[in-house]
Amino acid sequence: MDFERLYNEQFHLMYVFIRYMVGNAELAEDLTQETFLRIYKAKNLDRVANEQVYTRQVARNLVYDYYRRKALIKWLPFSQRHEQQEVTYVPEDWLLQQEQRKALFEALQQLKPLQREILIYRKIEERSIEETCNILGLTAMKVVNTQRSAMKRLEQILGGAYDEA
Structure with a gap:
């Protein structure tokens, strides 16, 4: 695995x-750096079959580890209402340009972690069910059912209809 190439291709995506996933720009920067630091320090990287899936799994595990350490992950969303931190937005212009994106971003933070993650893969990154299954290690049925429940929850939060595709 060529680390420099992987870093250049995957850093922004991660x-x-x-x-x-975390709703905080500074924390996202720190966890992204930690993701690539762990990959850089890992041994046996030549045995990795799919670099993109491996990078996603490292990033995902770091996010979940962070919340476990902070004791914020219980059974439902990452944070309780009394623990909500001020939401800052990604500095890219595309997120700030439309109020709909801002509403979607805030609504995503209210979903269960797995629901949020599946919607990011399926709807935002437009990954296939198979790709999502490979990244998360879940069955296709679990991904489809979780996506359906997440979309229904988003509909409740945003007050509109959703697309089942």
Whole structure:
């Protein structure tokens, strides 16, 4: 595995993914750097079959580890209402340009972690069910059912209809 190539290809994608997961730009930057630091220090990287899936799994595990350490992950969303931190937005212009994106970003933070993650993969990154299954290690049925429940929850939060595709 060529680390420099992997870093150049995946850094921004991992940052955006982590940013959606944690809802905090500074924390996302730190966890993204930690993701690539761990990959750099890992041994046996030549045995990795799919670099992108491996990078996602490292990033995902760091996000979940962070919340476990902070004792914020219980059974439902990452944070309780009394623990909500001020929401800052990704500095990219595309997120600030439309109020709909801001509403979607805030609504995503109210979903269960797995629901949020599946919607990021399926709807935002437009990954296939198979790709999502490979990254998360879940069955296709679990991904489809979780996506459906997440979309229904988003509909409740945002007050509109959703697309089942």
